[in-house]
Amino acid sequence: MNAEIIAVGTELLLGDIVNTNGQFLAKELASLGINVYRQRTVGDNEERILGAFKDAFSDCDLIITTGGLGPTKDDMTKEMVCKFFNKELILHRESFKYIEEYFERLGRPFSENNRKQALFPEDAEILPNPNGTAPGAIIKGTDGKTIIILPGPPKEMKPMFNNYVKPYIKKLSDGILYSKVLRLFGIGESHMAECLDDIIEGQTNPTVAPYAKEMDVTLRITAKADSEEEAIKLIEPMEEEIRNRLNEYIYGEGDTTLEDEVAKLLIANHKTISLAESCTGGMVSSMLVNYPGVSEVFLEGAVTYTNEAKMRTLKVKKETLDRYTAVSEETAIEMAEGIARRTGSNIGISVTGIAGPGGETEEQPVGLVYIGIYNDGKVRAEKLNFQGNRSQIRSRAALNALNFIRKELI
Amino acid sequence: MNAEIIAVGTELLLGDIVNTNGQFLAKELASLGINVYRQRTVGDNEERILGAFKDAFSDCDLIITTGGLGPTKDDMTKEMVCKFFNKELILHRESFKYIEEYFERLGRPFSENNRKQALFPEDAEILPNPNGTAPGAIIKGTDGKTIIILPGPPKEMKPMFNNYVKPYIKKLSDGILYSKVLRLFGIGESHMAECLDDIIEGQTNPTVAPYAKEMDVTLRITAKADSEEEAIKLIEPMEEEIRNRLNEYIYGEGDTTLEDEVAKLLIANHKTISLAESCTGGMVSSMLVNYPGVSEVFLEGAVTYTNEAKMRTLKVKKETLDRYTAVSEETAIEMAEGIARRTGSNIGISVTGIAGPGGETEEQPVGLVYIGIYNDGKVRAEKLNFQGNRSQIRSRAALNALNFIRKELI
Numbered sequence: 001m002n003a004e005i006i007a008v009g010t011e012l013l014l015g016d017i018v019n020t021n022g023q024f025l026a027k028e029l030a031s032l033g034i035n036v037y038r039q040r041t042v043g044d045n046e047e048r049i050l051g052a053f054k055d056a057f058s059d060c061d062l063i064i065t066t067g068g069l070g071p072t073k074d075d076m077t078k079e080m081v082c083k084f085f086n087k088e089l090i091l092h093r094e095s096f097k098y099i100e101e102y103f104e105r106l107g108r109p110f111s112e113n114n115r116k117q118a119l120f121p122e123d124a125e126i127l128p129n130p131n132g133t134a135p136g137a138i139i140k141g142t143d144g145k146t147i148i149i150l151p152g153p154p155k156e157m158k159p160m161f162n163n164y165v166k167p168y169i170k171k172l173s174d175g176i177l178y179s180k181v182l183r184l185f186g187i188g189e190s191h192m193a194e195c196l197d198d199i200i201e202g203q204t205n206p207t208v209a210p211y212a213k214e215m216d217v218t219l220r221i222t223a224k225a226d227s228e229e230e231a232i233k234l235i236e237p238m239e240e241e242i243r244n245r246l247n248e249y250i251y252g253e254g255d256t257t258l259e260d261e262v263a264k265l266l267i268a269n270h271k272t273i274s275l276a277e278s279c280t281g282g283m284v285s286s287m288l289v290n291y292p293g294v295s296e297v298f299l300e301g302a303v304t305y306t307n308e309a310k311m312r313t314l315k316v317k318k319e320t321l322d323r324y325t326a327v328s329e330e331t332a333i334e335m336a337e338g339i340a341r342r343t344g345s346n347i348g349i350s351v352t353g354i355a356g357p358g359g360e361t362e363e364q365p366v367g368l369v370y371i372g373i374y375n376d377g378k379v380r381a382e383k384l385n386f387q388g389n390r391s392q393i394r395s396r397a398a399l400n401a402l403n404f405i406r407k408e409l410i
Numbered sequence: 411m412n413a414e415i416i417a418v419g420t421e422l423l424l425g426d427i428v429n430t431n432g433q434f435l436a437k438e439l440a441s442l443g444i445n446v447y448r449q450r451t452v453g454d455n456e457e458r459i460l461g462a463f464k465d466a467f468s469d470c471d472l473i474i475t476t477g478g479l480g481p482t483k484d485d486m487t488k489e490m491v492c493k494f495f496n497k498e499l500i501l502h503r504e505s506f507k508y509i510e511e512y513f514e515r516l517g518r519p520f521s522e523n524n525r526k527q528a529l530f531p532e533d534a535e536i537l538p539n540p541n542g543t544a545p546g547a548i549i550k551g552t553d554g555k556t557i558i559i560l561p562g563p564p565k566e567m568k569p570m571f572n573n574y575v576k577p578y579i580k581k582l583s584d585g586i587l588y589s590k591v592l593r594l595f596g597i598g599e600s601h602m603a604e605c606l607d608d609i610i611e612g613q614t615n616p617t618v619a620p621y622a623k624e625m626d627v628t629l630r631i632t633a634k635a636d637s638e639e640e641a642i643k644l645i646e647p648m649e650e651e652i653r654n655r656l657n658e659y660i661y662g663e664g665d666t667t668l669e670d671e672v673a674k675l676l677i678a679n680h681k682t683i684s685l686a687e688s689c690t691g692g693m694v695s696s697m698l699v700n701y702p703g704v705s706e707v708f709l710e711g712a713v714t715y716t717n718e719a720k721m722r723t724l725k726v727k728k729e730t731l732d733r734y735t736a737v738s739e740e741t742a743i744e745m746a747e748g749i750a751r752r753t754g755s756n757i758g759i760s761v762t763g764i765a766g767p768g769g770e771t772e773e774q775p776v777g778l779v780y781i782g783i784y785n786d787g788k789v790r791a792e793k794l795n796f797q798g799n800r801s802q803i804r805s806r807a808a809l810n811a812l813n814f815i816r817k818e819l820i
């Protein structure tokens with residue numbers, strides 16, 4: 001089945017935001033065996049949206065739109081679907097009630113505009129949106145043509161796609177595509193591709209697709225088969241071969257994150273942790289706290305960006321700071337040991353570095369970061385160098401700190 | 411003049427990479443007064459590329475393509491331009507020499523395939539590429555239709571656009587578009603649209619475009635004029651009118667963030683700050699630390715996710731936690747006061763809440779958050795309710811905490 005992805009929104013067309021939805025949907029549809037024929041971005045304009053539908057259906061049977069479901073007059077995706085399929089727009093009572101309650105919970109005034117978000121083409125299959133006020137919908141026209149409308153914000157669109165659209169499409173397609181995703185850290189995309197060159201070259205079924213974003217690298221192994229069981233059997237030997245080559249970098253499978261895996265490892269190993277952060281400013285703590293059960297093992301975090309705070313809370317010695325500076329192996333060690341002793345945790349992790357812009361010296365360039373690791377009485381620090389702007393250096397340092405914790409635990 | 415941006419490449423169509431070129435070109439073209447009519451992504455496929463040209467020229471006079479200029483058989487943008495405009499593909503000697511030399515410098519073998527990169531439609535205006543092996547070109551067809559072909563890699567495409575395409579387009583267009591962006595917090599998109607309904611309805615020049623992403627809401631005021639000066643004059647009264655209605659929500663202009671504005675306000679007011687975070691787990695601290703000069707005012711952050719840490723570091727009383735629980739006005743107040751007293755800062759901010767999933771009671775639902783504010787001797791707490799998953803509740807709480815700081819300072 002051919003499909004076209006249409007992003008609706010003047011803010012996308014004019015480049016105010018990047019269209020990441022297109023990439024997400026394209027990847028997901030491909031993994032479901034749907035042939036993505038074209039992607040297109042149109043502004044909030046009646047004629048152009050209708051024109052896009054017409055042109056898309058000349059080659060495709062399925063259109064997936066993102067955006068244009070908001071409460072303002074600019075938002076007109078549903079209206080255009082009605083016009084195109086010659087359907088009426090009617091109030092969907094359940095959605096209306098849900099949106100009303102949503103605003104009540106938020107303590108925000110429910111505006112008449114928001115009523116518009118509960119209007120849908122007659123006989124549409126409504127897709128609930130627990131993360132926002134715009135439900136989506138599946139609308140069938142004549143001749144087997146279908147339009148699926150999804151909200152624009154990725155945080156609303158992605159769960160809706162996964163929970164409702166994916167199962168719907170799976171029912172449509174013959175045979176199934178089943179994927180397993182391996183997540184890697186600490187290896188570049190090109191190095192990974194080199195390690196798997198022969199596999200990627202010779203792939204038929206299953207296929208192996210590498211993908212990299214920032215420091216997170218993934219490998220998707222996809223098999224086409226008649227059943228999930230059969231697909232899993234096809235994937236197994238391929239996964240084993242990949243693990244033989246790259247196991248040290250693989251931190252998880254499927255929909256997980258480095259911080260979640262680290263939190264799980266801490267809990268499984270009954271190891272408590274505390275953190276002392278300088279340049280990362282609380283980012284490592286904040287990432288760990290995103291794991292719901294982390295209170296079991298996460299005792300405390302200290303954001304000691306100033307020297308005074310390092311001395312006050314972590315008992316870093318003034319002589320150490322004077323002699324070696326705040327960005328040094330010695331300070332990182334005292335920070336890690338200091339926070340562990342303060343809280344009595346098994347593990348203490350510290351991060352101190354120069355995130356820039358400015359603040360560098362000849363010996364200490366921007367991007368220089370020390371990570372200190374205290375683990376049940378033993379303490380050491382590692383020196384790292386990162387490229388990028390302030391925000392990139394900080395998140396790279398934070399992710400590497402997490403990876404150090406992981407390596408202590410496996 | 412209407413333009414369409416066409417990205418060529420199967421890797422984009424299938425979502426292996428995000429199309430950031432589209433955003434860059436759209437923004438640049440808008441600022442040059444070119445009306446971006448549509449964006450489109452097509453695979454490396456003869457028929458579909460020709461179809462895209464045909465469809466695009468039905469509304470536009472200018473097409474800008476990115477990608478498909480590489481050395482392999484899959485790369486066929488130039489071939490398709492020739493076919494479409496009925497031109498011949500001929501060797502451009504200068505480019506050929508340049509590519510040969512490029513490979514020599516890199517010490518890489520020059521392959522016959524690379525000769526293809528020096529072939530261009532006859533009478534094309536060649537755009538040199540100092541950052542790669544694929545020159546671009548401007549090709550004129552009949553009836554004033556023009557195709558500008560650019561390479562796909564952003565670090566080759568962007569300088570080529572800036573150095574050659576921008577001056578070319580400037581000569582073509584009449585007038586410029588100039589925009590000013592206002593950033594708002596604490597108001598929903600629909601409520602904002604209602605407040606500005608009459609303005610948005612009646613807009614001609616300047617135009618006002620609202621846009622919302624997560625809790626961040628922006629308004630773009632765009633004027634068309636002969637010069638930047640004149641455009642600014644057109645924008646001024648419109649901005650004043652908007653500020654009259656929505657000033658309490660406007661925290662900044664242009665390319666800024668709430669955390670940057672808060673850091674700047676703290677520095678300008680010579681107010682030091684320290685933070686005590688429970689459910690946000692260091693996120694507020696981490697956001698503030700992203701502002702490079704923040705060490706002047708940011709004294710310390712405490713990530714006190716457990717009750718023990720709240721007592722140990724913030725001196726929250728055991729009785730308070732027992733009687734009112736960790737998520738209460740009383741605890742938020744003791745946390746804010748505790749961190750301020752510990753560090754001696756002017757301002758102390760605390761965040762404690764139930765981010766879920768789980769952990770709720772009848773009186774304390776998921777999303778309940780208290781923010782405590784200590785400011786030079788006075789202390790209070792505010793109760794808030796957020797929707798969303800754990801990560802959304804946490805970032806919404808963090809952004810609201812920042813906004814509370816902002817409101818203390820203006």
